[in-house]
Amino acid sequence: MQQKLNKNQWLQLFGLAAAISLFLQLIAIPLIRWGGDQLLLAGENPIVSISSGVRLVQQRPLVAVGILVELAIIALMIDCLSIVWVTGVDFISREIEGKSWLPKLGQVIKEHWISAFWPALLMFLAFLPLFSLCFRTPLLVAGRAPIVFLDYLTRNRIVVAVGVVLYLLVLYLAWRFKRVLCLIVTKQRTLKQALKQLRQSPSHSWSDLKGLLLAAAVTWLVNGLCLLCLQPINQQVQLETVVLVIVNTVALIALVFLLVNWQLADTTVSVDKTELSSLALVLPLLWLGLIAVNDYRYVATSVQPRHVAMISHRGVVDKNGVQNTIPAMQRTHRHYHPDLVEIDIHETKDHRWIVMHDENYKKLTGVNKLPRQLTLKQGTKLVAKENGHQAHVASFDQYLAAAEKAHQRLLIEIKTTGHESTDYLQQFNRKYRRRLLRDHDLVQSMDYDLVRKEKRLAPGLKPVYIQAYDVGGPSKTVGGINIEYSGINQHFVWQTHQQGQVVYGWTVNNAHVADQLSRQGVDGIVTDRVVQMKRAVIHSQRHRQSWRQLWSIINPLSDWSNWQNLASK
Incomplete structure (x- = not known):
């Protein structure tokens, strides 16, 4: 000038x-x-x-x-x-x-x-x-x-x-x-x-x-x-x-x-x-x-720390087994005792439920078939391999029974592809609702219509809506939010808690990110590293000094922590 x-x-x-x-x-x-x-x-x-x-x-x-x-x-x-x-x-x-x-x-x-x-x-x-x-x-x-x-x-x-x-x-x-x-x-x-x-x-x-x-x-x-x-x-x-x-x-x-x-x-x-x-x-x-x-x-x-639930991502901790399989869940429960084990289920050709994350069996089993293209009997004959381990693909009935025997609570994601049977959700609730309520398990999905219907069919389950990013405030028509962690901020957490809903963050494998989410007041984090994240949360709750709170807000390296979290996945 x-x-x-x-x-x-x-x-x-x-x-x-x-x-x-x-x-x-x-x-x-x-x-x-x-x-x-x-x-x-x-x-x-x-x-x-x-x-x-x-x-x-x-x-x-x-x-x-x-x-x-x-x-x-x-x-x-x-x-x-x-x-x-x-x-x-x-x-x-x-x-x-x-x-x-x-x-x-x-x-x-x-x-x-x-x-x-x-x-x-x-x-x-x-x-x-x-x-x-x-x-x-x-x-x-x-x-x-x-x-x-x-x-x-x-x-x-x-x-x-x-x-x-x-x-x-x-x-x-x-x-x-x-x-x-x-x-x-x-x-x-x-x-x-x-x-x-x-x-x-x-x-x-x-x-x-x-x-x-x-x-x-x-x-x-x-x-x-x-x-x-x-x-x-x-x-x-x-x-x-x-x-x-x-x-x-x-x-x-x-x-x-x-x-x-x-x-x-x-x-x-x-x-x-x-x-x-x-x-x-x-x-x-x-x-x-x-x-x-x-x-x-x-x-x-x-100011007041909340209990942060540790949720084992697909039942695996530190690559101790094949994701979404019973042996991995049993090892995870025995050695790490997570609050919840997160699993994914798909509807099969004969309208039953199989535990699998991907829409295709190929990545884990080598068989290029979709869950809806095989019956439950055919799907459970497949052997999944990952992290140097192998195990049979499990039916949801088998997995749920094993979890009940271990007294392990589940966070069950119902996967949808648009090809489900017309009454799949009614059939699911008719068969599993009472057991899930008794076990204090939770149901979640990325399909908003499913979550909305599930809350109406089984309000006691408090179905959780999975969001990949925060595009709007929490919806009153769901029981909770499981959001990709970079979309979490204090205002979003406050809004969600005001509506009596829980807030989970996924997938967190970095101690700095876990510390930040703990300070923001989340109710749980989905992680592949239960021990390390639990340690980070405990440290965060024991050290609530004012300068740490301020640093968690203005820290420009929080974005770098996000990249580190990606690298650690």
């Missing part, structure tokens, strides 16, 4: 940032999450792979179209909010009267939303991961991809390499041409003209990088000082809330300073005495109030 903005202009800029944040937190994100929740519930099964996506298109084409429409709406919202921010900074720097903002903003959006679309989307995708590491504001902390997608994408090294190269390319382009959006919006350039002008003008890359590093350094210096101040403090809710509000506020201020300086690097600003509107003061105060309420709720609910 050739001249510095005055104090009132900076207050107006913070008011603009607060307004956008309030709009996102109170209106846009809740509506998007609600819409996404309704679409995925209508689709009955979440999209967790290419095959599940193809199935959704084939069986629920209108839902697939609805998801595409919602993604388009999200992209348009990113485009429009980017234009609002750039235009707002421009108006404030030129001291354009606030009363004329709305009609002018509408005109700018109408004229430039198409040409600004791709630059806005490019910068959002490129800078969101980078900014989430530097500035731990509530919105940026929440802005991460579900691990279930990362897990799927990282199974192939070529896909990983291509993904990394593409992201670095996107980041380079976004960094090199980050002022394209400003030229389009404030200078009425076309995309082609803006790119040409940027290539001919100084890039400011080094000064921009220094600005980013300085803003991040200030933010993390404040974070470090706050952590030091909390070292001698133990579970002081009010103090922890105040400190967390300070951390969030400093992060927002640093981010605003950075973005404004990037935009106005070559701009002459008006520094006459600016008249400060009451809205410029009210909006930041409203934002602070919202942050304070959310932070207090987080701190207050994380």
Whole structure:
């Protein structure tokens, strides 16, 4: 900037940032999450792979179209909010009267939303991961991809390499041409003209990088000082809330300073005495109030530790057997005593139930058949091999009897493919409901329609809905939620508990992730490493110091823990 903005202009800029944040937190994100929740519930099964996506298109084409429409709406919202921010900074720097903002903003959006679309989307995708590491504001902390997608994408090294190269390319382009959006919006350039002008003008890359590093350094210096101040403090809710509000506020201020300086690097600003509107003061105060309420709720609910159930993933611990087989469950129960053993069941050709996770026997048995293509007798003759062990595929009757003999509670996932018999759920409940209630077992499924019907048929079982990611708040029509752990946050846990439901997280094999989930108040974790995760949870519950609670919220390495968790699977 050739001249510095005055104090009132900076207050107006913070008011603009607060307004956008309030709009996102109170209106846009809740509506998007609600819409996404309704679409995925209508689709009955979440999209967790290419095959599940193809199935959704084939069986629920209108839902697939609805998801595409919602993604388009999200992209348009990113485009429009980017234009609002750039235009707002421009108006404030030129001291354009606030009363004329709305009609002018509408005109700018109408004229430039198409040409600004791709630059806005490019910068959002490129800078969101980078900014989430530097500035731990509530919105940026929440802005991460579900691990279930990362897990799927990282199974192939070529896909990983291509993904990394593409992201670095996107980041380079976004960094090199980050002022394209400003030229389009404030200078009425076309995309082609803006790119040409940027290539001919100084890039400011080094000064921009220094600005980013300085803003991040200030933010993390404040974070470090706050952590030091909390070292001698133990579970002081009010103090922890105040400190967390300070951390969030400093992060927002640093981010605003950075973005404004990037935009106005070559701009002459008006520094006459600016008249400060009451809205410029009210909006930041409203934002602070919202942050304070959310932070207090987080701190207050994380003070008292809850019992975290250890759920053995497919009955296996540290590769001690073949998943979903009776010998593995017996060894797991004998040596590790998990609270629950999670298993998966499919309906067979003769409408009975077999214990198997995959939709095809091939991976474990070498037989390229689907469970619905073989009878129960044929399926149980197959031998599954994994982790240097082998065992016969078990019927659900055999597995349930063995679990009852060992007094081992089960978490039973009913798998659906869309080819089940018409009354499969009624038959299941007629045969097993009383036994499962007596044994205090639980039923779960990724099929929302199944869970909803199961709650009506057997409310005492409190059926659990499996979510691959958090697209909306917990549904009142289910008995509990088992969600992929990266979708868990304190607000989601609080909402679910308010409805009297349990929250489980899957699949957790990293001690840092287990510690974080324990502090967030989950009721159980699905894991392949029962001993290590139990140790991590006990450590978390014994060390509830204030600084640890704060670190669990702002820790930028939590995302790295997610990658470590993937690597340990």
